[in-house]
Amino acid sequence: MARIDISGVGIEYELLxxxxxxxxxxxxxxxxxxxxxxxxxxxxxxxxxxxxxxxxDRPNCGASDLCFEGRSESELQARILTQLIRKLxxxxxxxxGGSAGARTSLIAAAxxxxxxxxxxxxxxxxxxxxxxxxGAAYCSEGAVAASMGGMAAAAETPIWAGxxxxxxxxxxIFLQQDPARFIATMERWASAFVPSETSPVPxxxxxxxxxxxxxxxxxRSSSRDLYHPPYVCERVHRLIPHSELVDPPWPADQYLSRxxxxxxxxxxxxxxxxxxxxxxAEFISCH
Numbered sequence: 431m432a433r434i435d436i437s438g439v440g441i442e443y444e445l446l447x448x449x450x451x452x453x454x455x456x457x458x459x460x461x462x463x464x465x466x467x468x469x470x471x472x473x474x475x476x477x478x479x480x481x482x483x484x485x486x487d488r489p490n491c492g493a494s495d496l497c498f499e500g501r502s503e504s505e506l507q508a509r510i511l512t513q514l515i516r517k518l519x520x521x522x523x524x525x526x527g528g529s530a531g532a533r534t535s536l537i538a539a540a541x542x543x544x545x546x547x548x549x550x551x552x553x554x555x556x557x558x559x560x561x562x563x564x565g566a567a568y569c570s571e572g573a574v575a576a577s578m579g580g581m582a583a584a585a586e587t588p589i590w591a592g593x594x595x596x597x598x599x600x601x602x603i604f605l606q607q608d609p610a611r612f613i614a615t616m617e618r619w620a621s622a623f624v625p626s627e628t629s630p631v632p633x634x635x636x637x638x639x640x641x642x643x644x645x646x647x648x649x650r651s652s653s654r655d656l657y658h659p660p661y662v663c664e665r666v667h668r669l670i671p672h673s674e675l676v677d678p679p680w681p682a683d684q685y686l687s688r689x690x691x692x693x694x695x696x697x698x699x700x701x702x703x704x705x706x707x708x709x710x711a712e713f714i715s716c717h
Contacts, residue, residue, distance in 0.1 A: 436513050439682050440495040443486040443514065447477030453520035455484040458700065459529025459553060459588060463492020465470060468700030471528075475707030481714070484520060488534065491593070496603055496616045502622035503568065504633045508538035508584065510543050515535070516534060522547035522644075524714050528703065529553040529658060536631060536666075540638040552649035552678060552706070554683065556630045556662030559667060563657070564632075564653070565623030573616035576609040584612065622649075630665040639669040645717035646673035647710070652682045674713070681704040 431444045444464065454476055458469050464485040473483040487494040500506030503690040511534060515521045524547050526533035532551045539546040555564060567589055575583040584595050585604055594601040596708040622632045629636050648667050648677035651658040680702045681687075 434514070434517065435509050436449045436517060439489050439497045439510060441486060441489070441510060442493040442515060442636075443484060443518075444473075445518070446483040446485065447481055448475050449482065451480055451482040452492050452647070453484060453515070453523035453524050454548075454710070454714065455486065455515060455523050455535075455674055457486070457488065457507075457527035457531030457534050458491075459527070459531045459564075460482050461491050461530075461593065462700065463487045463494075464697075465492065466700050467698045468673060468703040471704040472707055473547050475558055475704045476711055477569070478712035479707060479713060482520065482705045484515070484518070484523065486514060493597065496600055498607075498612070502617065502633050504533045504537055504622065505541075508536075508541055508633075510611055511535070511538045512542035515545050521545035524548035524550060524710075525665075526550040526706075526710055528700070533631060533636045537633050537638075537642065538641075540634065540641045543641050543644060546644050548717060549644055549646045549648040550706075550710050550713065551647070551663070551666070553651060553655075553658040554631060554648070554663045555658055556632070556665075557656065560657045560659065561632060567618045569620035569623070569650050569661045573620075576612050579610050579676065581605045583614065584609070591606040622715065630662045630669075636669070639666070639688045642670050643672075645713070648669050648673055648675045649678040649706070650675060652685055655685050658685070676709070 431442055434441050456473050458466050462675045464487055474484045476483045489497040489510055515523050527706040530553045539549045570583045575587050594604055628665055648663050651660045651663055653660055667673050692699045
């Protein structure tokens with residue numbers, strides 16, 4: 431792995447595959463880093479299929495630095511992604527991501543379409559239940575804890591505890607924040623998750639979709655997946671008329687099965703991501 435400074439934020443990344451090959455940036459979901467089971471395996475599979483693969487840890491994820499700038503956390507991460515691609519001279523590159531990684535990739539493509547050759551989306555988050563849950567998990571729990579017990583309490587919330595316990599240096603920086611400023615940031619970031627009647631994806635305005643002129647591939651979600659309901663990816667497909675909407679290479683309810691299994695065994699729910707490699711590689715090669 432390597433580390434690079436992007437606008438004052440230390441970003442951990444790794445490049446796989448042959449130098450000069452068409453690049454694909456893979457972005458995990460949740461607060462998962464590039465070491466989450468299934469992510470590297472997807473990158474390695476794409477590299478074997480002839481692609482240059484960028485694996486990276488978003489700000490506030492994995493081994494990358496903390497950063498609390500931007501209108502939303504997804505916008506912050508999207509901006510860093512486009513700058514990272516430019517600084518590594520990888521563009522135009524394909525952007526591939528699931529769940530929060532899909533949102534980050536989508537916003538990145540709208541912010542800087544010139545650096546994006548292809549956009550590949552799966553598990554697109556949206557819908558009232560999903561967005562309220564995400565706003566609570568990413569923002570509300572930490573803000574409430576900080577209001578009651580300062581940054582030490584916020585550091586123990588589920589969304590922050592894992593990262594901070596494994597990285598003493600980053601934990602120290604987190605604890606040194608002013609609680610009032612942290613709470614204000616969480617309130618600003620939470621506002622991005624307020625459900626919209628005009629856009630299916632938090633952080634994307636309807637007009638932003640018109641900027642996505644690159645080839646776009648969208649994988650359908652399961653009808654039982656309340657975090658990434660199928661009507662969200664269908665609405666995104668309609669907002670990007672030239673996009674392709676296809677079935678994923680796993681059973682319809684595989685995401686839910688992996689969630690249950692992960693809660694019981696700790697194995698994670700990104701294990702099937704390598705199955706996407708052949709269709710991603712083919713899509714990029716054919717468009």
